[in-house]
Amino acid sequence: MAATKISTTTGPARRLSLSDGVRRQADYWRVVYQRTWRASVVSSFVAPLLYVLAMGVLLGGFIEGDPKVLEGATSYFDFVVPGLIAAHAMQTAVGETTYPVMGMIKWQRIYDSMLATPLECRDLVAAHLSFVLFRLATTCGVYTLVLAPFGVYGSWWGPFAAFASQLLVGMAFAVWVYGFSTRLRSEEGYGVLFRLGVFPLFLFSGAFFPVSNLGDVGAAIARCTPLWQGVNLSRMFALDHVIWWQAGVNVAVLVVLTVVGWFWAVSGLEKRLVS
Amino acid sequence: MISARGLRKSFGDFEAVKGIDVEVRRGEAFGFLGPNGAGKSSTMRMIAAVSPVSGGELRIFGMDPAVDGPAIRGRLGVCPQEDTLDTELNVRDNLYIYGRYFGLPKTVVSERADELMEFVQLTEKAKSKVDDLSGGMKRRLTIARSLINRPELLLLDEPTTGLDPQARHVLWDRLFRLKQQGVTLVITTHYMDEAEQLCDRLVVMDKGVIVAEGSPLDLIRQHSTREVAELRFGVAEEGASHEALAEKVADLGRVEALPDRLLVYSDDGDAVIAAVHERGLRPVATLVRRSTLEDVFLRLTGRTLID
Numbered sequence: 001m002a003a004t005k006i007s008t009t010t011g012p013a014r015r016l017s018l019s020d021g022v023r024r025q026a027d028y029w030r031v032v033y034q035r036t037w038r039a040s041v042v043s044s045f046v047a048p049l050l051y052v053l054a055m056g057v058l059l060g061g062f063i064e065g066d067p068k069v070l071e072g073a074t075s076y077f078d079f080v081v082p083g084l085i086a087a088h089a090m091q092t093a094v095g096e097t098t099y100p101v102m103g104m105i106k107w108q109r110i111y112d113s114m115l116a117t118p119l120e121c122r123d124l125v126a127a128h129l130s131f132v133l134f135r136l137a138t139t140c141g142v143y144t145l146v147l148a149p150f151g152v153y154g155s156w157w158g159p160f161a162a163f164a165s166q167l168l169v170g171m172a173f174a175v176w177v178y179g180f181s182t183r184l185r186s187e188e189g190y191g192v193l194f195r196l197g198v199f200p201l202f203l204f205s206g207a208f209f210p211v212s213n214l215g216d217v218g219a220a221i222a223r224c225t226p227l228w229q230g231v232n233l234s235r236m237f238a239l240d241h242v243i244w245w246q247a248g249v250n251v252a253v254l255v256v257l258t259v260v261g262w263f264w265a266v267s268g269l270e271k272r273l274v275s
Numbered sequence: 276m277i278s279a280r281g282l283r284k285s286f287g288d289f290e291a292v293k294g295i296d297v298e299v300r301r302g303e304a305f306g307f308l309g310p311n312g313a314g315k316s317s318t319m320r321m322i323a324a325v326s327p328v329s330g331g332e333l334r335i336f337g338m339d340p341a342v343d344g345p346a347i348r349g350r351l352g353v354c355p356q357e358d359t360l361d362t363e364l365n366v367r368d369n370l371y372i373y374g375r376y377f378g379l380p381k382t383v384v385s386e387r388a389d390e391l392m393e394f395v396q397l398t399e400k401a402k403s404k405v406d407d408l409s410g411g412m413k414r415r416l417t418i419a420r421s422l423i424n425r426p427e428l429l430l431l432d433e434p435t436t437g438l439d440p441q442a443r444h445v446l447w448d449r450l451f452r453l454k455q456q457g458v459t460l461v462i463t464t465h466y467m468d469e470a471e472q473l474c475d476r477l478v479v480m481d482k483g484v485i486v487a488e489g490s491p492l493d494l495i496r497q498h499s500t501r502e503v504a505e506l507r508f509g510v511a512e513e514g515a516s517h518e519a520l521a522e523k524v525a526d527l528g529r530v531e532a533l534p535d536r537l538l539v540y541s542d543d544g545d546a547v548i549a550a551v552h553e554r555g556l557r558p559v560a561t562l563v564r565r566s567t568l569e570d571v572f573l574r575l576t577g578r579t580l581i582d
Contacts, residue, residue, distance in 0.1 A: 015345050020378065027375045035363060113359035115325055117376035117424075118345035275286065275326060 021123025022130055025114070029131045043095065044139040048088045049146065055208065056080045071210055072241030081152045082162055082238035083207035085143050086230040089170035092139050094198050096132045097174050098190050101181035104128075111273055121269040125262070129174055136170040154240030161237035165250070169230025172254045175261030182268030201227045229253050276301050276428050276459050277322055281331035284317045291317040293483035294331060301427075304450075304460040306470045306477030308568075310576050313480040315463040316356065319432050322461065323353050336427070349377060352426030352458075356433045358413045360405045366416055367392065367401040374423040384423065391419040395449060411442025418449065428459045435469060447472055467569040481576045491568050498574055499566040500528065502544035506537040506551060507560040524551055540566070 016024075060076030073079035104110040111124055144159050153159045180193065204214065205227035211219045222228050229250040236242045277299040284292040292314040299305045307315040320326035321333060324340035324347040333340060335347045360369050367388055374384030392398045395415035405413065414434065421429060434450070435443040450473060454460055464470055470477055471491045479487040479494070487494055508520060517532040524530055527550055528541035541547045544563030551558065 013342055013344065016378075024376050024378055028372045031364065031368060031372065108362060109357070109359040110361055112355070113361075113373070113420075114376060116323060116348060116351075116353040116355070117373070118349045118378070119376055120345065 015120055016118060016123060018122065018126050021119055022127045024119065025123070025127035029127060029134075032131070033134075040135070044092065044135070045142055048084065048139070048143055051084055051088075052077075052081060052147070055084065069210065071235060072239045073235075077150070078152050078239060079210075079235070080208060081147055082235040083231045085140055085147075085162070086166050086169050086234040087202050087205070087207040087227060088143065089136050089140055089166040089230065090173045090201065090227050091198065092136055093132055093170040093174035094177050094193075096135055097128075097177040098181055098193070099187065101128065101178055102184065102187055105182065105269075105272060111269070115273060121274060122266045125178065125266050125269055129171070129178065129262075129265075132174045133167065133171060136167050136174075140166040140170070153238050158237050158240050162234045165230055165233035165237060165254075168251070168254045168258070169227065169233070172226050172230070172257040172261065175258055175265050179261060179264040179268045182265065182272050201225055206231045226254065226257055276336065277305075277461070278334045279318075279322075279331065280333075282318070282321065282328065282333055283330035284314070284321060284326065285329045291483055292321075292329075295478075295480070295483075295485050297478065297485075299459065299461060301459055302454075302457055303475045304454050304462065304473050306474035307461070307463040307480055308465065308467075308470055308477055308572060309463075309480035310465065312482075313576070314483040315480055316432060318480070319430055319461070319463055323351060323430055324348050349424065350427050352421035352424065352429040354417050354421045354429070354431045354434055356436070358417045360413060360416060360420070362405045365402050365404055366397055366408070369405060369416060370420055370423055373420050377424040379424065387423055387425075391422055394422075395419040396445070409442075411438050411445070414438060414442065414446060415449070418446070422453075426458065428461065429453065431460065431462045433463055433465070435464070435466065443469070467567060467572055471568050479572060479575050486575045487571070494571045495566050495568060498571040500540040501542040501566060502540075503564055503566055503570060504528075504539040504541060504544040504547040504551075505562040505564070506539065506548075506556075506558040507535065508537070508556075509559050520556065523554060523556065527551070540570070 056077040060080065063076040065073065065075035065078075067074055070076065070079040114124055115121070140163055144163055148159055153162070177193070180189075184190070204218075204222055205211070205225045206222060207227075211222040211228060213219075214222055223232075233247060233250045233254075236247060277297060279295060279297040281294045281296065282292060283290065283294050295314075295318065297305075297318075307318060309315050317326065321328055321340070322335060324335065324344040327341065336350060338347055340347055361372070364372065370388035370391055371384050374387060375381070379387075389398075392401055395418060397412060397416060397419065400408065400412065405416070408416065418431075418434070421431075431450070435446055438446065447469070450460060450462075454473075460473070462470070462473055474491060476490050477488070477494070478485045487498060489497065506520075506524075508517070517534070517537060521530045521532040521537055524537065524539060524547075527547045528539045531538040531540075539547045548561050548563065551561075
């Protein structure tokens with residue numbers, strides 16, 4: 001037999017542009033949304049508003065609105081709403097990148113069929129994450145529109161900046177949980193993710209109370225979590241109480257997380273499906 | 276269309292394909308035969324420009340899949356071993372959405388989806404969910420889907436496994452029509468009748484290497500005899516085992532002793548039967564048949580069960 005040689009590439013791989021790759025999948029995701037939007041209405045819109053009612057209005061009625069304690073908010077309602085939306089962005093992102101990703105890899109094997117076409121792993125990840133971004137934009141957007149008349153926002157631009165930070169924190173979670181899903185063989189791993197990751201973050205990242213209540217060490221730990229970066233940004237912009245160096249750090253952390261997580265997600269899908 | 280030289284595929288320490296040479300020409304129907312684990316599917320995945328080549332050289336349409344993967348896949352149709360249809364979508368949407376992945380304009384995909392439903396006789400099921408289709412219908416839909424980009428080369432990995440005879444014949448008919456239209460077909464199968472029906476040329480793979488190559492007829496000529504005489508003996512025929520009986524007829528041709536019968540490979544089966552009777556042996560049943568690809572396959576890859 002002839003001596004074996006590794007097939008040498010004659011140039012860089014020629015691939016679709018990322019935007020073309022995503023555009024080709026737009027119809028698929030449109031159909032997915034047409035099929036699932038009814039189910040997502042409850043989790044996306046009704047559940048968060050119940051939280052606002054229970055936490056912001058009913059529980060908040062017992063809490064004294066001291067701006068010094070509540071990071072600049074004059075009522076607990078104003079304090080909790082921007083944090084809740086950011087935390088909800090995380091939950092939406094996690095929801096869209098856990099079972100749906102595993103399903104497309106393992107159960108319905110939609111990704112396998114897509115990879116038999118000119119699309120590549122990075123196109124699949126980009127389209128899936130674009131859909132997550134769309135879901136974040138609609139849920140956080142509706143949330144913001146509904147709550148704006150209640151005087152939560154301290155400036156005209158506050159809702160826009162807060163909205164952008166909610167999308168950013170959502171995407172920072174989406175890329176990492178996506179990467180986690182590509183490496184997970186069985187859905188049992190999600191139990192660990194929800195119990196040890198998402199739920200503690202949801203409770204202790206400053207959405208419901210100022211992290212300074214956790215003591216020096218606790219607060220320092222809480223400020224290292226990605227969710228706190230988003231909660232803090234969302235709240236500062238909403239209340240028009242911005243500490244700019246902090247905002248800069250928060251944005252930088254979330255952007256770096258998102259960018260690094262993107263590569264981790266793509267490499268995870270490649271390792272899983274292109275063998 | 277396809278040219279492979281010393282093509283290899285390994286997964287860690289396991290070498291699934293151990294250096295094969297394959298040449299597939301435009302317009303022909305080419306088959307990969309082999310038992311489970313022979314390396315057929317790994318080879319198919321490399322040809323589909325999905326699985327990276329571990330060693331050797333592979334060119335599809337003259338292009339290197341490592342460089343031009345998307346361009347190659349744009350001209351290929353792939354019908355995978357397991358249906359990967361979107362079970363939540365209806366029949367027509369499965370075709371439409373898939374066509375969009377190839378960057379085809381909406382109007383073009385719509386037209387082709389209707390044409391292809393006609394071609395695989397699923398027009399009446401256009402609005403049915405995939406879940407409600409029979410196995411044969413799903414398979415036809417998968418084939419229709421693989422044709423949405425009008426491929427020059429269609430890869431079919433065990434296209435009829437699990438189908439009833441009617442459904443298999445409908446599929447064969449469709450594949451034959453595609454071949455007449457000039458589509459190059461590459462098929463893996465372990466149904467020998469399918470290979471004889473569909474393939475102009477084929478290779479038999481075993482344990483990652485090619486053990487034989489040629490047209491079905493060539494392979495039968497090279498690796499078997501024209502006819503096979505099958506001899507069944509009663510349970511206690513002269514108190515002898517099949518092996519002992521086999522020795523008595525060993526000079527009449529190549530003999531294979533199976534638990535229930537002896538096979539004697541010869542160009543003249545009737546002469547074998549006559550000789551057997553002359554020797555005083557009394558088989559309870561005899562049969563003379565033509566050699567088939569299955570005889571070749573079993574000779575080359577053995578009768579041991581492979582899991």
